[in-house]
Amino acid sequence: MTQWSKDIQMAEEERKRTVESLRKRFVATGHILWGRELSELTPHEMFRTVAATVKELLSENWIRTNRIYSEQKTKQVYYFSIEFLLGRLLNSNLINLGVKELLADALKGLGISMTRYYEEEPDAGLGNGGLGRLAACFIDSLAALGMPGHGCSIRYQYGLFEQKIVDGQQVELPDRWLRDGFVWEYRKPDKAVNVRFGGNAWMRPRPDGSLELVHEGGTTVMAVPYDVPIVGANGKTVNTLRLWNAELNKDFTLYGVTQEQREERQRYQRFVESITEFLYPNDSSYEGRRLRLVQEYFFVSAGVQSIIRNQLRSGVPLHSMDEHVAIHINDTHPALVVAELMRLLVDVYELTWGEAWAVTRRVVAYTNHTIMPEALEKWPIDMFKPLLPRIYLIIEEINRRFLTEVRRRYPGDEERVRELSILQDGQVHMARLAIVGSHSVNGVAEIHSEILKNTTLHPFYEFYPERFNNKTNGVTHRRWLIGANPELAQLLDDTISPAWRTEPSYMADFARYADHHKVQQRVAEIKATRKKILARWLREKTGQRIDADTMFDIQVKRIHSYKRQLMNILYVIDAFERIKEGMAEDFLPTTVFFGGKAAPGYYIAKETIRLICAVAQRINNSQAAEGKLAVVFLENFGVSLGEAVYPAADISEQISTASKEASGTGNMKFMMNGAITLGTLDGANVEIRDAVGDENAIIFGMHADEVMNYYANGGYSVWDEYNGNPTIRRVLDRLVDGTYGDFRSLYDYLLRNNDEYFILKDFEAYRAAHEEAARRYRDKEAWRKSMIINIARSGRFSSDRTIREYASDIWGIRGVQ
Ligand SMILES: *Cc1c(COP(=O)(O)O)cnc(C)c1O
Secondary structure, three states: OOHHHHHHHHHHHHHHHHHHHHHHHHHHHHHHHHOOOHHHOOHHHHHHHHHHHHHHHHHHHHHHHHHHHHHOOOOEEEEEOOOEEEEOOHHHHHHHHOOHHHHHHHHHOOOOOHHHHHHHOOOEEEOOOHHHHHHHHHHHHHHHOOOOEEEEEEOOOEEEEEEEEEOOEEEEEEEOOOOOOOOOOEEOHHHOEEEEEOOEEEEEEOOOOOEEEEEEOOEEEEEEEEEEEEEOOOOOOEEEEEEEEEEOOOOOOOOOOOHHHHHHHHHHHHHHHHHOOEOOOOOOOHHHHHHHHHHHHHHHHHHHHHHHHHHHHOOOOHHHHHHOEEEEEEOOOOOOHHHHHHHHHHHHOOOOHHHHHHHHHHHEEEEOOOOOHHHOOEEEHHHHHHHOHHHHHHHHHHHHHHHHHHHHHOOOOHHHHHHHOOEEOOEEEHHHHHHHOOOOEEEOOHHHHHHHHHHHOHHHHHHOHHHEEEOOOOEOHHHHHHHOOHHHHHHHHHHHOHHHHOOHHHHHHHHHHOOOHHHHHHHHHHHHHHHHHHHHHHHHHHOOOOOOOOEEEEEEOOOOHHHOHHHHHHHHHHHHHHHHHOOOOOOOOEEEEEEOOOOOOOHHHHHHHHHHHHHHHHHHOOOOOOOOEEEEEEOOOOHHHHHHHHHHOOEEEEOOOOOOOOOOOHHHHHHHOOOEEEEOOOOOHHHHHHHHOHHHOEEOOOOHHHHHHHHHHOOOOHHHHHHHOHHHHHHHHOOOOOOOOOOHHHHHHHHHOOOOOOOOOOHHHHHHHHHHHHHHHHOHHHHHHHHHHHHHHHHHHEHHHHHHHHHHHHHOOOOOO
C-alpha cells in the first residue's frame, strides 16, 4: 500500500469512529432528555434532541473561547442592536461546526433523516428586516473570523408578527416563537443587573463647593441575560449573543400587603412584563412610544453594566477601558450607551467628567442607516426627562460642553448651534448624541455615506470630518450561499476549489468559467432545481401551482413606499393590459413574486399588499395571461423563507427611489445566487453594478442627485405624467374603475402626494428595463454568463469583508483563534 492510500484509509476509519461516537452521543442525549425510546419521540422532540447534541459539541469551544478572551485580556467588541433577525440556527450551527454530514450519517444509521427536523425549529424573528438581519450576519462573520465580538439585544417574548393573508389582506398574528422554549439559549440568573427608571435626580453642592449627584426614588427592574452561543465557522470560536429579559425583583410579592400597596405592585408587575414583551410596541400611542424608549434604555443599561463588570473582574482600570472594549451601536436605538457609560463612570466609579468623556468617545462607534431626516430618532424631552432623569442631566451636560466648542468655532452663528444641538425644539436628537459621543460614524454603502456627508449630517461632517467613513454592508455567504444553495456551493468547490468558503474574495476566480459551456450548463441546472423546489414548496403549502420554467422575477423585502412595490405591481397591471390587447404576443413567460410584511399601522403598505393580491387573483385566473404571466404573494416572508427564495430568482428587483435605500442587503443575497439585479442606482446597487459591469446588471431610472434636486427645489408634477402619458393614465385608472376592486386609496396617495417617490416619473424607464431583461434572458448563453459573473463578483459582499473593515478601521480588534 502506498502512503497516500494508507492516509485515505486512516481518514476513513477516523471518520467512521467519529460517526459512531456521534451516534452514541445522540442516543444518550435523547434518552437523558426524554426518558423514552427515540422511536417514540415526536418530530419536535427529535429536533430538540439534535439541537441538544449540537450544544454538547459546541460547549467546550464556548468555554475555551471565553477563557482565551479573559486570560489574554483581548480587546472585545459588543454590537448593540435593538434587532437580531437570526432565523433558524440548527443548519448553520451544523455547517459552522463542520459536523453536518457526519451527524446526518450517524442519524441515517438509526434510520432517521435529519433534514426532516429542520422545519421544527421556529425562526428567531427578533427583527423587522435589513437592519436586524445585518446584525445577525455580522455576529456570524465575527465568530467565523475568530474575532472577539458579541451581540447585545432584547429577548422579546414575541418577535415580529406572523403575517397571514386572509381574503387578500394582511392579518397579523402574534409570533409565539418561545412557545416550546428556545433551545439555543442559556439563562444566566447570576449575571442579572438592575435597571432604574424614574425618580428624581439633581446636583447637590458638597461642603467643598463641588457637586454631587443625587438620584432618589424610581423603579428598579431586574435584567436577566439569556446567552446564545454564536458558533464560528473556523471550528474554534464560539462568541455570545446576550439577550436581556425584564423580570420582577427577587423580593416581589403580592402577599401580605395593603390593598393600595397591592395595586401599586400590580402596576409595577405590568410595567416590568411589558418591557420585553414585543418587538415594536405599537407606536401610534404616546404610551407605546414611551415603551420603546424604556426598551432602549433597558437593554443599553443592562449591557453596559455587564461590560463594566467584566472589565473590573479582569482587573482593567476603567480609564483605559477603551483599550479593551469597543461598543458599536447599530443605528440610534442604542445611542443611550453614550450617556449610560458616562453615568456609570462618573456617578458609580467616580472618574472625572473629562476622563469619562475621553473613554466614552474612544469606546463608542455609530452606524447610520437612513438619510431620511424624518426617520431620524427623536424623543420629546417631556417624555424623556421624567423617565430617565439622571440620563437627561448627563445629556444636558454633554450638550452644554459641546455647544461651548461649537460657539468657539463659529462665534455668533446661532443657526449652527441650532443644527448641531442634541437638545432642540423640545426634543432629544439621538443621532446627534451618537455622533458627538463616538469616534466613528459610518454609512452602509458608498453612495449613502456620501449623501450623509453632503446633506443629512452635513453640519456634523463639517465639524468632525475625521469621524465620517463608509462600510458597505455584506451578508454571510455561509447562510445565504453554502446553507441555502448547497449545489451552487459544490459547483464552486469543483471549479475553483473550496478555499472560497473561508476566503470569499476567491469567488472572483469563478469568472474564469463565464464562457465555459459545461459550467454554464450546471449553473442553469442549479437555478432550475432551486426554482422547482420553490414551486413545490408553494404547491404543498398553499396549493398554488406555478410554472418553474417561467422567468422568476422576485421582490422580497419589507413593504414600504420608498421601496416601490407599488411601481412593480403597476407595471404588472400594464403588462396584463398589453397581453389582453394582443400587443404582447412574444411576452416572455414570467412569474412575478412579492413577499414582505407591512407595519401594522402603515395603511398604504397594507393597501399595496391588498392590490398585489387582487391583481394576482385576476391574472392567475385569466385565460389571456395563461402561460405568460402569473403573480404570487409569498405569505410571511422571513429569514427561512428567504433561504428558499433568494436562490430561486432570475431577476432581483431593487427598485427603491434613488437616494432612499441606505444599502440593501437582499440585493447581495440575490446576486450571490446568480440573479441579475434590475434596479436603480441606489444603495449598494451602485457597487453591485460597478462590480459586474453594465452588461450584467439592468439599471434604470432617476439618479440620486436628480431626486434630491426635486426634493430641494420642486419642479415635479405628477399631473404632467398622468395627463401626458396615456399608458400611465390607463394603469392608474385601473385602480378606481373596479377591475381589481376599489383602490382609490392608492390612486389618491399617488396623485395627492405628488407621487412622493417618483413612481410615475420612473415608470417608462422601469418598463423598458423589463423589456431589456426579457431580451437578455432569451439569449440563454449570455444570461448564464451573466449569472456566473454575478456569483463570482459577489465575494466582495460577504459580511466577512465588511467585518474585517470594521475590525481594522473602527474597533481595533483582530482574530485571536
Ligand atoms: C435580507 C433580508 C431583508 C433585507 O432586504 P432588503 O431587500 O435589503 O430590504 C429583509 N428581510 C429578510 C428576512 C432578509 O433576510
